[in-house]
Amino acid sequence: xxxxxxxxxxxxxxxxxxxxxxxxxxxxxxxxxxxxxxxxxxxxxxxxxxxxxxxxxxxxxxxxxxxxxxxxxxxxxxxxxxxxxxxxxxxxxxxxxxxxxxxxxxxxxxxxxxxxxxxxxxxxxxxxxxxxxxxxxxxxxxxxxxxxxxxxxxxxxxxxxxxxxxxxxxxxxxxxxxxxxxxxxxxxxxxxxxxxxxxxxxxxxxxxxxxxxxxxxxxxxxxxxxxxxxxxxxxxxxxxxxxxxxxxxxxxxxxxxxxxxxxxxxxxxxxxxxxxxxxxxxxxxxxxxxxxxxxxxxxxxxxxxxxxxxxxxxxxxxxxxxxxxxxxxxxxxxxxxxxxxxxxxxxxxxxxxxxxxxxxxxxxxxxxxxxxxxxxxxxxxxxxxxxxxxxxxxxxxxxxxxxxxxxxxxxxxxxxxxxxxxxxxxxxxxxxxxxxxxxxxxxxxxxxxxxxxxxxxxxxxxxxxxxxxx
Amino acid sequence: xxxxxxxxxxxxxxxxxxxxxxxxxxxxxxxxxxxxxxxxxxxxxxxxxxxxxxxxxxxxxxxxxxxxxxxxxxxxxxxxxxxxxxxxxxxxxxxxxxxxxxxxxxxxxxxxxxxxxxxxxxxxxxxxxxxxxxxxxxxxxxxxxxxxxxxxxxxxxxxxxxxxxxxxxxxxxxxxxxxxxxxxxxxxxxxxxxxxxxxxxxxxxxxxxxxxxxxxxxxxxxxxxxxxxxxxxxxxxxxxxxxxxxxxxxxxxxxxxxxxxxxxxxxxxxxxxxxxxxxxxxxxxxxxxxxxxxxxxxxxxxxxxxxxxxxxxxxxxxxxxxxxxxxxxxxxxxxxxxxxxxxxxxxxxxxxxxxxxxxxxxxxxxxxxxxxxxxxxxxxxxxxxxxxxxxxxxxxxxxxxxxxxxxxxxxxxxxxxxxxxxxxxxxxxxxxxxxxxxxxxxxxxxxxxxxxxxxxxxxxxxxxxxxxxx
Numbered sequence: 054x055x056x057x058x059x060x061x062x063x064x065x066x067x068x069x070x071x072x073x074x075x076x077x078x079x080x081x082x083x084x085x086x087x088x089x090x091x092x093x094x095x096x097x098x099x100x101x102x103x104x105x106x107x108x109x110x111x112x113x114x115x116x117x118x119x120x121x122x123x124x125x126x127x128x129x130x131x132x133x134x135x136x137x138x139x140x141x142x143x144x145x146x147x148x149x150x151x152x153x154x155x156x157x158x159x160x161x162x163x164x165x166x167x168x169x170x171x172x173x174x175x176x177x178x179x180x181x182x183x184x185x186x187x188x189x190x191x192x193x194x195x196x197x198x199x200x201x202x203x204x205x206x207x208x209x210x211x212x213x214x215x216x217x218x219x220x221x222x223x224x225x226x227x228x229x230x231x232x233x234x235x236x237x238x239x240x241x242x243x244x245x246x247x248x249x250x251x252x253x254x255x256x257x258x259x260x261x262x263x264x265x266x267x268x269x270x271x272x273x274x275x276x277x278x279x280x281x282x283x284x285x286x287x288x289x290x291x292x293x294x295x296x297x298x299x300x301x302x303x304x305x306x307x308x309x310x311x312x313x314x315x316x317x318x319x320x321x322x323x324x325x326x327x328x329x330x331x332x333x334x335x336x337x338x339x340x341x342x343x344x345x346x347x348x349x350x351x352x353x354x355x356x357x358x359x360x361x362x363x364x365x366x367x368x369x370x371x372x373x374x375x376x377x378x379x380x381x382x383x384x385x386x387x388x389x390x391x392x393x394x395x396x397x398x399x400x401x402x403x404x405x406x407x408x409x410x411x412x413x414x415x416x417x418x419x420x421x422x423x424x425x426x427x428x429x430x431x432x433x434x435x436x437x438x439x440x441x442x443x444x445x446x447x448x449x450x451x452x453x454x455x456x457x458x459x460x461x462x463x464x465x466x467x468x469x470x471x472x473x474x475x476x477x478x479x480x481x482x483x484x485x486x487x488x489x490x491x492x493x494x495x496x497x498x499x500x501x502x503x504x505x506x507x508x509x510x511x512x513x514x515x516x517x518x519x520x521x522x523x
Numbered sequence: 524x525x526x527x528x529x530x531x532x533x534x535x536x537x538x539x540x541x542x543x544x545x546x547x548x549x550x551x552x553x554x555x556x557x558x559x560x561x562x563x564x565x566x567x568x569x570x571x572x573x574x575x576x577x578x579x580x581x582x583x584x585x586x587x588x589x590x591x592x593x594x595x596x597x598x599x600x601x602x603x604x605x606x607x608x609x610x611x612x613x614x615x616x617x618x619x620x621x622x623x624x625x626x627x628x629x630x631x632x633x634x635x636x637x638x639x640x641x642x643x644x645x646x647x648x649x650x651x652x653x654x655x656x657x658x659x660x661x662x663x664x665x666x667x668x669x670x671x672x673x674x675x676x677x678x679x680x681x682x683x684x685x686x687x688x689x690x691x692x693x694x695x696x697x698x699x700x701x702x703x704x705x706x707x708x709x710x711x712x713x714x715x716x717x718x719x720x721x722x723x724x725x726x727x728x729x730x731x732x733x734x735x736x737x738x739x740x741x742x743x744x745x746x747x748x749x750x751x752x753x754x755x756x757x758x759x760x761x762x763x764x765x766x767x768x769x770x771x772x773x774x775x776x777x778x779x780x781x782x783x784x785x786x787x788x789x790x791x792x793x794x795x796x797x798x799x800x801x802x803x804x805x806x807x808x809x810x811x812x813x814x815x816x817x818x819x820x821x822x823x824x825x826x827x828x829x830x831x832x833x834x835x836x837x838x839x840x841x842x843x844x845x846x847x848x849x850x851x852x853x854x855x856x857x858x859x860x861x862x863x864x865x866x867x868x869x870x871x872x873x874x875x876x877x878x879x880x881x882x883x884x885x886x887x888x889x890x891x892x893x894x895x896x897x898x899x900x901x902x903x904x905x906x907x908x909x910x911x912x913x914x915x916x917x918x919x920x921x922x923x924x925x926x927x928x929x930x931x932x933x934x935x936x937x938x939x940x941x942x943x944x945x946x947x948x949x950x951x952x953x954x955x956x957x958x959x960x961x962x963x964x965x966x967x968x969x970x971x972x973x974x975x976x977x978x979x980x981x982x983x984x985x986x987x988x989x990x991x992x993x
Contacts, residue, residue: 168771168880169909191775211720222718224727225695240966246876247908248692249945250681250731252952252960252989253971257694257727261720278777301638305661307748307814309779344777345825351817406716410638438717475719482722490722496710500978501723507977508970519722 064150068128069107072152075124076110083111094135094145094153100401100449101143101485106133106153113158115231115239115270122268122513123237125152129511134264136177136203140210141402142483144263148517154268156205162186163271171228171245173273176205192276195220198479199385205269210481211261215384218304218437219311219343222479223260226275230259232267235509245273258504263481264515266508280343284353285312285377288340289333289366293317293420296336297413299356299363300436304409306359308352312341313437315412317420319394320387320431327390328383333366338436339384341377384433391431391444398429399449403462403485405469406440406478415472416441419465426461440478467492482519490520534620538598539577542622545594546580553581564605564615564623570871570919571613571955576603576623583628585701585709585740592738592983593707595622599981604734606647606673610680611872612953614733618987624738626675632656633741641698641715643743646675662746665690668949669855675739680951681731685854688774688907689781689813692949693730696745700729702737705979715743728974733951734985736978750813754823755782755847758810759803759836763787763890766806767883769826769833770906774879776829778822782811783907785882787890789864790857790901797860798853803836808906809854811847854903861901861914868899869919873932873955875939876910876948885942886911889935896931910948937962952989960990 076084085091086108095103112118125132131151138145147153159175160182166172167190174183181201184193198207198214206212208230213222220226229243242255259266290296296315303310315338316324322334338360342352353370360366371377383390392400407415416432423430423443434441443465445458466476466489476482476489491498498520505512505522512522546554555561556578565573582588595602601621608615617623629645630652636642637660644653651671654663668677668684676682678700683692690696699713712725729736760766766785773780785808786794792804808830812822823840830836841847853860862870877885886902893900893913904911913935915928936946936959946952946959961968968990975982975992982992 166878166880168775169878170775171878211718211724213718217718221695224718224724225691234970238966240970241964242967244940244945244963245878245943246910246939246945246948247879248683248687248694248876248910248948250947250949250951251945251956251963252731252968253974254681254694254724254727254731255964255967255970257724261722261724278775280777305638305640305748307750345821347821348818351815355815406718408636408639408641408715409717410636440716440718469716470714473715475714475716475721477720478716478718479720481720486721493714493721494711496708497712497725498722500704500710500725503977504723504974507973 065129068130069150072125072128072130073108076108076121076152079120079124080110085109094138094155095147096138097143097146100399101146104146104148106147107150109153109155111155111158115233118154118233118268118270119237119239121152121154122233122235126235126237126511126513129513131513131516132268133515134205134209134268136206137179137201139200139202140206140483141480142485144210144481144483144518146484156203165190167192169245170276170278171273172276173271174204176269176272177203179203180207187276191279193279194274195277196223196226204272204274208260208269208272209263211479213435213479215312215314215435217435218313219309220277224257227256227260227272228275229256229273230269231271232259232269234267235511235514239270261481263483263518265505265518267514282346282349283341283343283377284349284370284372285341285380286353286370287332287337287380288360289335289337291335291364293336293416294413295364296338297409297436299338299359299365301409302359302363303356304437306355308355309344310340310352310437311343312339314339314384315434315436315441316387317416317432320391320433323390323394323431324383324387327393328386330383339380387433388444391446394431395429395446398446401445401447401458401462402442403445403465404440404442404478404480405465405474405476406438407469407472407474409439411472411474412436412439412441415468415474418468419443422461422464426457428458428461438478439474484518487520535599538600539620542595542598542600543578546578546591546622549590549594550580555579564608564625565617566608567613567616570869571616574616574618576617577620579623579625581625581628585703588624588703588738588740589707589709591622591624592703592705596705596707596983599983601983601986602738603985604675604679604738606676607649607671609670609672610676610953611950612955614680614951614953614988616954626673635660637662639715640746640748641743642746643741644674646739646742647673649673650677657746661749663749664744665747666693666696674742674744678730678739678742679732679734681949683905683908683949685782685784685905687905688783689779690747694727697726697730697742698745699726699743700739701741702729702739704737705981705984709740731951733953733988735975735988737984752816752819753811753813753847754819754840754842755811755850756840757802757807757850758830759805759807761805761834763806763886764883765834766808767879767906769808769829769835771879772829772833773826774907776825778825779814780810780822780907781813782809784809784854785904785906785911786857787886787902790861790903793860793864793901794853794857797863798856800853809850857903858914861916864901865899865916868916871915871917871928871932872912873915873935874910874912874948874950875935875944875946876908877939877942877944879909881942881944882906882909882911885938885944888938889913892931892934896927898928898931908948909944954988957990
């Protein structure tokens with residue numbers, strides 16, 4: 054599979070054998086080495102071929118994590134942290150083998166501080182489990198990347214999703230982490246204050262480090278109040294450009310929109326077919342407003358004026374929870390709906406992000422490129438952030454089609470960079486985007502490498518991700 | 524002066540002489556070595572004794588910065604970046620001598636992108652100059668630390684101030700920086716997209732690094748829309764605890780308050796005397812709301828209910844710009860007002876930040892400590908963030924009083940840490956807080972040192988700040 058730079062480095066079979074023996078003594082059945090289990094832990098969700106670890110350890114405590122890291126470090130054997138495996142760019146692959154450290158049993162809420170609107174959790178808890186347990190507090194954790202990802206994984210990829218436009222990304226909502234570094238020591242990056250100027254921002258360094266600097270053992274999260282009122286709706290536009298103009302005006306006016314999602318006409322067609330809806334098959338915005346009763350009414354009215362000014366159609370506002378749930382279920386099922394555009398096809402989900410003034414142009418150029426390349430590839434975007442996804446549907450057995458798709462993805466990334474954007478708004482670099490990072494950030498990648506070497510001199514922490522060290 | 528860990532390291536007089544000769548050849552009169560100029564560049568605003576650089580270079584371009592860094596690096600001579608010198612913890616001191624790099628002539632706006640609500644500026648522009656030039660765009664840069672600081676300095680100390688509760692800190696509002704590292708190369712930490720998952724978050728690493736990792740040569744900032752309507756007011760409370768309860772409820776209800784400032788009774792007395800006001804001499808909250816006309820009315824009404832529930836007095840809301848200006852001028856003059864509580868005294872402004880549930884207890888314990896220690900020290904706080912300042916007024920000639928104040932500040936920091944807070948919410952570590960950082964973050968300080976060594980192996984970038992490398 055040529056779509057990503059998945060390389061395999063040197064393996065020291067003797068060292069790995071020694072590590073497995075030591076782990077077996079220490080963890081018994083919590084070390085698993087069967088092929089099915091190892092394959093599941095190298096499952097990369099979309100398209101990158103799996104590279105299996107040599108063993109999987111199920112951690113149950115930070116102490117377990119320290120022990121595994123110390124054993125692996127003594128033999129310079131890789132550690133690959135694993136949450137639920139929903140990352141999209143090959144983050145959980147083991148190109149040099151090593152130990153997949155499964156964090157899913159570390160899934161407790163350690164503490165909730167309702168007055169401070171924060172909580173501290175173990176990294177293996179999923180966002181849905183967290184929100185289910187928070188329900189009685191009147192608080193919720195707002196970041197929603199679609200998948201029911203683990204909080205540790207979301208922190209590690211700097212995840213965001215549909216409501217980042219209002220609530221921010223993991224960058225903004227992680228107050229502190231504890232992490233075990235390659236030396237086997239556990240550090241805490243910050244205290245629980247809402248802000249601090251105390252030294253380097255190690256919290257933000259670990260958020261988005263994709264496990265290459267250490268294994269996160271707890272995450273302190275900022276929470277939001279469950280809004281008193283929520284309303285949502287769908288608005289059709291004649292063109293992508295019109296829809297994006299409405300987005301820009303909405304943001305500029307300071308309307309605190311909670312979600313503002315762009316779907317192109319092809320994606321709307323897919324959603325109609327999959328979810329039994331009958332939206333006009335033109336570009337559309339899906340919106341949600343959070344606030345007081347009066348606040349969401351005002352926001353909706355302000356947006357309605359903007360939409361009209363931008364040539365948008367009328368829309369029906371849904372305050373009824375069931376109707377809203379149907380609407381957002383259709384949005385969340387966009388991936389599955391899109392797959393039905395070409396039954397049996399494989400799919401590559403890729404993401405880029407550009408300044409919102411460039412979103413329309415970037416999406417429209419991309420649509421032309423899709424047509425010229427002869428691909429089927431709907432587009433959905435977190436338009437308020439300038440972030441969009443292209444889901445390329447491919448016959449995975451057709452080498453020529455894969456090459457065409459690969460060239461298309463290369464052009465998509467080059468286009469985003471030409472608009473002063475980024476090769477990934479929320480998926481991370483992993484293996485799949487490694488080739489684009491130097492094009493985006495040049496000499497900054499050498500700074501990243503220097504930091505990596507200083508904290509992990511033997512490159513045992515999730516090696517072969519983000520950048521090559523060689 | 525014993526209040527801070529200001530140490531002097533080794534100086535290589537031959538090397539410094541060589542650097543000064545080379546800079547003179549290259550920069551002529553833009554290198555200044557007179558004592559008055561050097562003393563001005565080691566002016567540390569509050570109390571830490573100045574440690575003069577050997578020379579001051581006025582940079583006019585990123586190319587100048589690269590040249591200075593390359594010359595200094597060749598002789599392992601320190602570089603201390605200088606904005607306007609308003610930092611509070613000795614950040615601009617030169618404990619080992621070296622070159623103060625004055626950025627004040629790099630004060631241009633490089634570009635403004637109104638649709639994206641961002642701008643890129645040179646680091647020497649001050650926030651007031653920036654806002655004056657932005658006025659016609661309908662946008663403003665919201666971070667307001669009080670002083671008319673330079674944007675580069677604000678980024679380097681991770682500054683915030685009165686309206687961080689709504690708009691965030693420099694951490695949240697810097698999209699990217701360019702910086703010249705110790706190797707003399709200029710890097711760019713990010714593109715202009717509103718979010719990115721592309722590798723390590725170097726932007727957040729440089730924000731708050733206090734110039735120890737490189738010299739910032741440009742800053743890309745997020746801007747906010749000038750609100751359609753603003754209202755503000757003052758509300759008196761019987762106790763600090765009541766005022767803090769109102770703050771917690773305000774935040775929990777999701778009222779998007781733009782400023783919510785706590786002043787203790789002593790500070791109110793000082794403000795009344797200095798600004799000719801007649802507020803009740805009890806703890807008070809100063810508030811400001813931003814939004815639509817209807818929005819600020821709703822916010823004010825919701826807060827009024829909260830204040831009543833918490834035993835607050837009635838208050839008069841001011842939508843009249845002049846009345847509001849008077850109110851906030853009184854708040855901004857709190858420092859000068861406090862100085863008049865003890866004419867002729869010196870002042871130490873120190874800051875800590877705790878989870879907001881602990882703010883009342885932390886402030887009340889601190890007030891008792893102030894009384895028991897026999898100090899005069901009013902308190903003002905950015906209550907929505909749990910951040911507060913104590914201004915200790917001292918006879919700078921009285922050694923015993925200075926010792927008492929020093930012990931008090933030590934207890935204040937220990938108290939903040941005991942409440943899971945930080946030794947600095949917004950001033951930074953500099954020299955003044957170095958002793959507290961390991962108490963706050965333990966082994967994380969070793970991680971910071973490793974990063975520093977990897978990027979600046981000869982410790983030429985603002986040495987002797989944040990941590991000792993020895």
